[in-house]
Amino acid sequence: MFIPIFTAVMSSLALYVCLRLIVPLPISLGKRLLVCAAVVLVANRFIVQRQFGLVLPDGVFLVAAWLHAAVVLAFALALATDIAGLILRIAGVRLPSLARCAVLLAASLALAAVGVHQAVRVPPVVEVTLRFPNLPPALEGFRIAHLADLHIGPLFGREWVDQVVDRTLAARPDLIALSGDVIDAPPAVVRGDVEPLARLAAPYGVHVVAGNHEYIHGVDLWLEIFERLGLNVLYNRHTVIDVDDARMTVAGLADRFGLGSWQGEAPDLDKALDGAPRKDADGFRLLLAHQPYDAKDAPIHDIDLQLSGHTHGGQILPLQSISARFHGGYVSGYYTVETMRLHVSNGTGLWAGFPVRLGVPSEITLITLSRCEDVLLAHCE
Structure with a gap:
């Protein structure tokens, strides 16, 4: 039961990130579809590894974990800014869509890097x-x-x-x-x-x-x-x-x-x-x-x-x-x-x-x- 629930949750998060942060990017439709497919795959990387019995080298595993964490954090940040944006629009203020996407993607990657580093350290x-x-x-x-x-x-x-x-x-x-x-x-x-x-x-x-x-x-x-x-x-x-x-x-x-x-x-x-x-x-x-x-x-x-x-x-x-x-x-x-x-x-x-x-x-x-x-x-x- 855990695997289908986890897959459904991760896929939903990934699709939200795609709709809010990838689709607005000024790139071709083919590239957007390719990036979105990668986002969904990364979001489900744990289940993919488990289902296929993949044993990744340490470096590859950490990169996959970093990208996975970035997707989850991107979802959280996108949802938070969507809520804030709704409030701002009610107040008559609008944020540039492209700038918002770039900032949130960069922030998600940076926070994920810090978060993974904190997770894998040898604790004091x-x-x-x-x-x-x-x-x-x-x-x-x-x-x-x-x-x-x-x-x-x-x-x-x-x-x-x-x-x-x-x-x-x-x-x-x-x-x-x-x-x-x-x-x-x-x-x-x-x-x-x-x-x-x-x-x-x-x-x-x-x-x-x-x-x-x-x-x-x-x-x-x-x-x-x-x-x-x-x-x-x-x-x-x-x-x-x-x-x-x-x-x-x-x-x-x-x-x-x-x-x-x-x-x-x-x-x-x-x-x-x-x-x-x-x-x-x-x-x-x-x-x-x-x-x-x-x-x-x-x-x-x-x-x-x-x-x-x-x-x-x-x-x-x-x-x-x-x-x-x-x-x-x-x-x-x-x-x-x-x-x-x-x-x-x-x-x-x-x-x-x-x-x-x-x-x-x-x-x-x-x-x-x-x-x-x-x-x-x-x-x-």
Whole structure:
């Protein structure tokens, strides 16, 4: 169902761009038709690659991604200026059509270049301290590295993964959490690209949950590969780690894709915590759940901190509020959800289908736990 919907949306965007920005250009009809055909093809480049199994060289892939992003941004800019133009015409002001087309096409190409560059960079380590009432003293200063949405595949290969691993290890976390969408392709395509993940190591383990892209590309097989790489797979299950006198329960949910027709488990927090020690003064509960929507059920299970991704932070700053509507109101950063903290990462990588970031930088998040003397979480900001 995804492919026809995505194709229809992309084709509609491309046709709008053609009608508003290509047709008015002072070139022959044949050239206009040729350019419009190219625009439609570029807009659907991800589906074309997927359907025909095309593996593009890195340079060609980036150019295709840039042109694809330019079409999407050209649509947004054309629509915005059409609305503005309508308002101006009502006020009796008219803009030269040819100049408008040239400016919007140039602006779209420039913004797309910036957006793709921001998307494919190796992200920096972003440090933040989260404070909790009644945090066990042994967990004061405990450091968690959160990697979300690596999307290892056509866009992010082995060299990029190696650099992400290097930066994560250099931050010296006590625990490393991967909150799903680690990959963006079947094992046969990117098995070698994920191998650097085997170098991830931390005193209290490297823990991973499945995201929707693991389901798309074979969740059971990918979870087996993650285990062979030395990652602790939390698939509706938990593990308990002792940090001096404190006991930390690290639980992981299956993804919400399991609620549909995809093969694999559906998220079940009761199952994930089955047999976990009861929450007490010396305990802390950490939950890894790919989609932040699951935060609504976490507080009743005494979760202290949930780590999620999936939203990519909205990717483009003005789109954050729209993205939040589809994810329970959560899109980027830190939230207080009743008695729990939630961190929604902007993402370490990005889906190859639309690799653009504007105003929403990628990140490797390093979270330091600290104690708050107030008994109310809301007062610990």
